[in-house]
Amino acid sequence: MNFLTAVSTFALACSSVLAHPSGDIPTLEERQNGIVVTSGAGGSTVYPRLEVRQMKDTRPNQYALLVLAMQRWQSQSQSSQTSYFGISSIHGVPRQNYNGVGQCQSCGGTDGYCCHDSVHFPAWHRVYVALFEQEFLKLVKTIANEYPDSQKSTMVAAANQMRWPYWDWAAKPPAGRPHLPKIVTDYEVTVNGPKGTTTFRNPLFRYDFTDSSGMYYSPFTTWKRTYRYPSTNGVNADSQTQSATNAFNNVRQSLTDQIYQLFTNCHDYLHFSNDDAGSSSAGCSLSLESIHNTIHSTAGGTGQGSVSAGHMFYLPTAAFDPLFWLHHCNVDRLFAMWQTLNPDKYGAQQVAPHSTWTIAQGSTQGPSSPLTPFYKNTNGQFWTTNDVRDWANTFKYTYPEYSNSDGSKASITNYINGLYGPNGNKVAGSSKREAALLDNLNLDVLKDVPDALADALPSNPLAAANGTLFQYFANVQSPRYALGGSYQIFVFNGLPTSEDPMTWIFDKNLIGPIGVVAQEGMEDSKLITSNQIVLTRALQGLVDGGALSAMTEAIVAPFLTKNLQWRILGPKGNSIDPGTVEGFVVSIFASTASQPSSASVLPEFSEFIPLLDVTKGQSGGANQTLTQYISDLL
Numbered sequence: 001m002n003f004l005t006a007v008s009t010f011a012l013a014c015s016s017v018l019a020h021p022s023g024d025i026p027t028l029e030e031r032q033n034g035i036v037v038t039s040g041a042g043g044s045t046v047y048p049r050l051e052v053r054q055m056k057d058t059r060p061n062q063y064a065l066l067v068l069a070m071q072r073w074q075s076q077s078q079s080s081q082t083s084y085f086g087i088s089s090i091h092g093v094p095r096q097n098y099n100g101v102g103q104c105q106s107c108g109g110t111d112g113y114c115c116h117d118s119v120h121f122p123a124w125h126r127v128y129v130a131l132f133e134q135e136f137l138k139l140v141k142t143i144a145n146e147y148p149d150s151q152k153s154t155m156v157a158a159a160n161q162m163r164w165p166y167w168d169w170a171a172k173p174p175a176g177r178p179h180l181p182k183i184v185t186d187y188e189v190t191v192n193g194p195k196g197t198t199t200f201r202n203p204l205f206r207y208d209f210t211d212s213s214g215m216y217y218s219p220f221t222t223w224k225r226t227y228r229y230p231s232t233n234g235v236n237a238d239s240q241t242q243s244a245t246n247a248f249n250n251v252r253q254s255l256t257d258q259i260y261q262l263f264t265n266c267h268d269y270l271h272f273s274n275d276d277a278g279s280s281s282a283g284c285s286l287s288l289e290s291i292h293n294t295i296h297s298t299a300g301g302t303g304q305g306s307v308s309a310g311h312m313f314y315l316p317t318a319a320f321d322p323l324f325w326l327h328h329c330n331v332d333r334l335f336a337m338w339q340t341l342n343p344d345k346y347g348a349q350q351v352a353p354h355s356t357w358t359i360a361q362g363s364t365q366g367p368s369s370p371l372t373p374f375y376k377n378t379n380g381q382f383w384t385t386n387d388v389r390d391w392a393n394t395f396k397y398t399y400p401e402y403s404n405s406d407g408s409k410a411s412i413t414n415y416i417n418g419l420y421g422p423n424g425n426k427v428a429g430s431s432k433r434e435a436a437l438l439d440n441l442n443l444d445v446l447k448d449v450p451d452a453l454a455d456a457l458p459s460n461p462l463a464a465a466n467g468t469l470f471q472y473f474a475n476v477q478s479p480r481y482a483l484g485g486s487y488q489i490f491v492f493n494g495l496p497t498s499e500d501p502m503t504w505i506f507d508k509n510l511i512g513p514i515g516v517v518a519q520e521g522m523e524d525s526k527l528i529t530s531n532q533i534v535l536t537r538a539l540q541g542l543v544d545g546g547a548l549s550a551m552t553e554a555i556v557a558p559f560l561t562k563n564l565q566w567r568i569l570g571p572k573g574n575s576i577d578p579g580t581v582e583g584f585v586v587s588i589f590a591s592t593a594s595q596p597s598s599a600s601v602l603p604e605f606s607e608f609i610p611l612l613d614v615t616k617g618q619s620g621g622a623n624q625t626l627t628q629y630i631s632d633l634l
């Protein structure tokens, strides 16, 4: 039975399941009908999802189970709804029902159930990763039981405490290591398996399709495996792994600063959750989703002229790359941390700007709307945003920041300052139990600001007379679907070294990239996405290096007017003049941030003041206020 036949069988069976009055236990008939219920990791104990490098370094048995289970899972039949292929296909292509959950009447032409530009973005992906983890762990446990008796109890214990890992793409990598972990780029892995030492193709590096004809888009329908920075569109393409590695090394700092900006400036759910400009403000002109998009574009690669970018770059194909799952696990972790910082804020309503497989454009989505196709039970009920607020008790996982501390707002803030703050000194996966200690290190937060607290604050070139630190931002509004596919925006200090668009992600003058992840066929959607590149650190570096005398507006504004550059790399690998893209606008904002007295509080920002003159009159620059641009467009 191929996948198509399989899902139509499920669709036929679905109505009887929905009507079934039974309780929690599926009948044999229901199980045969293949309705997949999402219940998460299961068991009674909550275990942490580990950073993937931390897992490999400190839990070799779990790492062995990770790659062995992924290898076996990826080799399961594509027609199974719970195979790696089956779970990955929920997100986008193939254009098929999952769990028998049919397309809405006006939802033609959409690719899958994934919720983007949507208030469902954080919670929908939370349930999605929980389903992935649930099916993954079944194989982990099976494999643990295959070890010889001398090792079995150790491996079973490792399996029982295991959860799906995350890749912290916002934190500094451990010293001397690339930002994109070798764990996902090595071609082969060698681990201790049930039959002894075994070497095989790394299942975190790529997924091999048995049949890619359902991928809908060219060249994805002919490619036999997932790619990052593919070398050609041909069937014998290779991933250019070194390019992916170099690109991530070059953009990591911008990601760190963006995540810190998200935690410090986005305090309501709508602003935080997604990148629809209708939900943005000057200080929070980014979102969990907009930052997450840049991981997709940086991992997939820019394409090269006529060569397509890889699977991660496009929403319909992204979930087939194993990196997607490590990435989205981190997205969920950041969501959890944000929840702790903003305990009273959860859920919001939003009108869907475009359709998904089941959500009609224009319909209102809220915290109790169904997150299709994820069944909560066999009675036909779907999970909702409200249902998954308490991730740990609902799905039996948490993150090291919680298992290593009391999980309070102060403790989580400590981790955020240490991992992502302006002078944070922690590396990814190092969230040990030291939250209490960090409180005593509060002066360390200021270590690049000599004598900032001691005296003479007004003479600190980075600080205002009242002691707050100057901050600058490039807010970028862009029409998400206008270019007929995913594209990238790059913000530079000075001209890029080369005008060849393929080099921009690697350019030494790059301050930060923005990935705008889209798909063909949605050009009608007028959706404007909000993004923000934090300029503060680059400018502080110039002050440190003597190129700028201070961070005051009188000095920075003219400097940026002269030096700030931005470029758009279009879906076909070509440079696009920003002035020709209706709705695209770069505007610069200034603010100042308080210097917190302790590492368990976050800085507070003063009002965000537009510096319209900086980009005025330039192609894609701001000639009027952003509110005016957006109301003109919509």
Ligand SMILES: *[C@@H]1O[C@H](CO)[C@@H](O)[C@H](O)[C@H]1NC(C)=O
Pocket: 464, 465, 466, 467, 468, 591, 592, 606, 607
């Ligand atoms: C500190 O000074 C800056 C620059 O003058 C100002 O924008 C900000 O609002 C002030 N912050 C506080 C907390 O007074």
Ligand SMILES: *[C@@H]1O[C@H](CO)[C@@H](O)[C@H](O)[C@H]1NC(C)=O
Pocket: 578, 579, 580, 584, 585, 586, 616, 617, 618, 619, 620, 621, 622, 623
């Ligand atoms: C602002 O005006 C300049 C010069 O006329 C133009 O190139 C630019 O695209 C305009 N900006 C926007 C966002 O329309």
